[in-house]
Every structure is written in structure tokens, then in C-alpha cells.
Amino acid sequence: MNRAERLPKPSIRQLYTQASHFFAFGFGSGMAPKAPGTFGTLAAIPIFWLVADLSLPLYLLWLAVTFALGVYWCDRSSKALQVHDHPGIVWDEMVGYWLTMFLAPAGLLWMLAGFVLFRIFDILKPWPIGAIDRKVHGGLGIMLDDILAAVYAWLCLQALAWWLN
Template identity: 50%
Template sequence: MRLDAAQRRAILSGPAGWIASGFGSGLSPYAPGTAGSLAALVPWLALRELPLPAYALALALAFALGVWASNRVVAKLRIEDPGVIVWDEFVGQWIALAPLLAWPAGWPWIVAAFVLFRVFDVCKPWPVSWADRSVGGGFGVMLDDVLAGIYAALVLALALHTF
């Protein structure tokens, strides 16, 4: 669904909209979820320098921030899980990339994490599909991408361990 100019202005009128839209990456007219996942790689380059406990704390805080920001945007637009909200892709992508903290690897593995997350986010295997359909509000917006990120992280960790 494309947003009109008034909706775009409403989203970008406050910090919740900027956060929820992934600093504007969710306003991409083509594949906003993919654009958000790609944009998430930029801050991840700094996040990956954190020790694992700090990384986990950052993910938890980013999740909570996403629930708040998503709730605000959902209420403002009156659309459940609008495509412009991509902060959930940021958090899901960071979860998918988490195994690379334990197994430092190059760009091919970063690309693998990106692709795996996109596949699980789009295909929505259970319980991702359940969360997408059954859990509402900002928590629901965030939850399905967290679950997709966990699936991607597990597959990535298995691949890293195997290869």
C-alpha cells in the first residue's frame, strides 16, 4: 500500500515515525521491507563491536522502542502493520546477524544472513505466520520479524558451524 503525501508527512512529524520507518527507509516505493533490512546493515556495523551481553541488551531495547514507535504509527495511520514500518526488519535483521558475533566472517556470510532473514520474513513459516495474523498492535508488528530473525539466525549458525 502506498501512502499519500499527508500520511507520509504525518509519519515523519515525530520521532516515533522516523524510528518506525527505519529513518525513512520504509518509505521506499519498492519493497520497503527489503529496503529496511538493507538499511539495518549500516547500524549493525557498529552494533557488531559490542560484547554479546551488550548486543542482547541493545536488541531488547530496540525491540521495546519498536513496539512503542509501531504503536504510534499504527494508531496514526489506522492501518494494522503498514509496510512503512520497518523497524521490525531492523531488529529481525540484527537477530539474524547475531551468529556472526561468535563466528566472525566476511561479507558472504552477511549477505547470507540478509537473504535468510528476507526468506523467513516473506515465507512466514509457523509460528511467524501465527504471530503475523494473531498478534496485534506494535508488539505484533515486531514479533513476527523477531521470530523470522531467530529462524534465520539458527540456519546461519548451523551453516557457520558446518562450513
């Protein structure tokens, strides 16, 4: 049994009756027994598809609001479970993916490239992501390391788009 399987998870009832768990666990995608972060990022893709055509100011507002709500929901959920950054808390991956895709070219290949780049940086946690992940706690800490991974992924995606254009 791996570490994630031993950690407490919200019950199905809690997941669907407590907003903080429902959103923090990515509408249930974070309940996946293996690779919940990957499943959370996958859950972000159809939502991105719905918001991709927002105007620049509205997309930035979308990112700001989902980040702020994520700080709140992830903090509440982690405190209720008494586990900092529970692997099943995947709202941070979702917002990270949406940030990665900011100003990305349209198309499924770009969505896939953004997914792969974000997962690479989220898993590897290059400096200073890993240090921030260890030092900043609460909802802000849960969200911040994925936002930084998204910034790295965004820079790579934008460079790739520029290079291919």
C-alpha cells in the first residue's frame, strides 16, 4: 500500500456535500487511486475548452478567481483531513493547467503539449518550486507550487509556439 492509499480521504458523501472537498478534489478526480494529480489535470482540460475563448481580461479574472477560491478550498480540505497537500487535492493542478494554457495557440495538440509540460514541471518541482512546496503551508502553499510549475510550463509552451510560428 503506497502513502496516498493510507492517507484519509473524504467519504463519497463528504465529497459531494462539502464544497471545499468537492472542488479541492477536482469534482472527484482526485479520488483516483493512482496519479491523482494527473487525473486532476485531465479534469481541467474540458473546463479549459469551455473558457479558452474568453477575452483576455475575462480569462485573467477567471485565473485570479479560481486561484483565490483554490487557496480557500484547499486550505479547508487539508485542515479537515489533517494532511497538508493531500495527493487527492487537485484543484491546484487544475488552475495550474489553466495558467499554462493562457495565450496558448488553439488546438488539441497545444492542449496536449500544455498538459505534458505542466505535469513534467509539477512532478519534477525544479528550484524554487520544491523549496516553496516544503516551506509554504496552508491553502496558499498548496496552490503556489503548482502556479510556479505552470509558469515554467507556460514559458516553455510560449517559446515552443514562437519557435514553430
